[in-house]
Amino acid sequence: MFAGTNEGGGISRSMGNMSLKQRVIAGLNSVAVLRWQVPARLVFALQGWAWPKQLKILGPIVLRGHGTLVLGTRVKIVSLSRYNPAGVNHPTVLTVLKGARMTIGDRVGMSGAAIFCATGIKIGNDVQIGANVSIFDTDFHALDYVDRRLDRHTPTAPVHIGDDVWIGANSIVLKGVTIGERAVIAAGSVVTSNIPANTLAGGVPSKVIRSLSPTTQEHVEP
Numbered sequence: 298m299f300a301g302t303n304e305g306g307g308i309s310r311s312m313g314n315m316s317l318k319q320r321v322i323a324g325l326n327s328v329a330v331l332r333w334q335v336p337a338r339l340v341f342a343l344q345g346w347a348w349p350k351q352l353k354i355l356g357p358i359v360l361r362g363h364g365t366l367v368l369g370t371r372v373k374i375v376s377l378s379r380y381n382p383a384g385v386n387h388p389t390v391l392t393v394l395k396g397a398r399m400t401i402g403d404r405v406g407m408s409g410a411a412i413f414c415a416t417g418i419k420i421g422n423d424v425q426i427g428a429n430v431s432i433f434d435t436d437f438h439a440l441d442y443v444d445r446r447l448d449r450h451t452p453t454a455p456v457h458i459g460d461d462v463w464i465g466a467n468s469i470v471l472k473g474v475t476i477g478e479r480a481v482i483a484a485g486s487v488v489t490s491n492i493p494a495n496t497l498a499g500g501v502p503s504k505v506i507r508s509l510s511p512t513t514q515e516h517v518e519p
């Protein structure tokens with residue numbers, strides 16, 4: 298709900314209808330937004346990643362790794378609780394290891410997310426990623442203790458999140474999972490296996506709770 302809305306300080310509000318106080322607040326918020334855009338732009342440039350159109354960064358994000366990161370237009374990334382009243386526990390951290398590819402679609406919103414990509418993560422358009430969600434395409438360590446000591450044979454598999462998915466706060470999406478279009482993941486879920494499109498799923502491990510019927514077949518212009 299909050300992750301993808303345009304509530305980041307009201308900077309997109311029409312200036313014509315605003316009082317002087319509101320204008321001052323909007324101006325200060327614009328400066329605050331620029332403060333985090335500048336270092337992020339520098340990291341994108343150094344990494345050789347294209348700077349996406351209308352990317353909104355609210356807070357100090359962490360960008361790591363030497364893989365490929367592709368962001369769509371109008372992505373919103375929040376890292377501070379002041380921009381998401383659901384509460385953000387840590388800055389958004391996007392890690393793409395060398396040789397891996399993370400693709401994030403248009404109009405995706407996230408707050409305090411930790412997305413770690415060792416091989417491939419694809420997130421569709423209009424996906425809402427709630428506060429403090431983690432998405433991992435790797436287990437980071439092997440189950441076997443010898444493999445763990447030697448840091449080898451770590452299970453890793455791509456993650457795919459379809460268009461219009463909403464992932465509730467504090468959920469964890471694990472390796473190899475596909476979440477179908479328009480599915481909703483309830484807060485605090487651990488998603489260990491595929492979730493079909495148009496379903497509400499939740500729990501630990503996450504199971505389908507019920508089907509969701511799209512209310513309209515109309516094309517909705519966001």
Ligand SMILES: CC(C)(COP(=O)(O)OP(=O)(O)OC[C@H]1O[C@@H](n2cnc3c(N)ncnc32)[C@H](O)[C@@H]1OP(=O)(O)O)[C@@H](O)C(=O)NCCC(=O)NCCS
Pocket residue numbers: 298299300383408426427428464465466467481482483484485486497499500501506
């Ligand atoms: C997903 C959600 C919106 C569904 O709400 P809802 O349609 O009112 O669902 P209900 O409360 O009727 O629950 C339906 C069933 O799902 C279960 N359920 C709901 N939320 C659940 C959760 N987080 N984990 C596990 N099960 C859950 C209920 O226990 C109920 O089960 P039952 O039918 O056996 O009794 C809501 O559960 C939720 O997670 N809200 C928080 C979203 C969030 O994180 N927002 C912040 C974004 S930054």
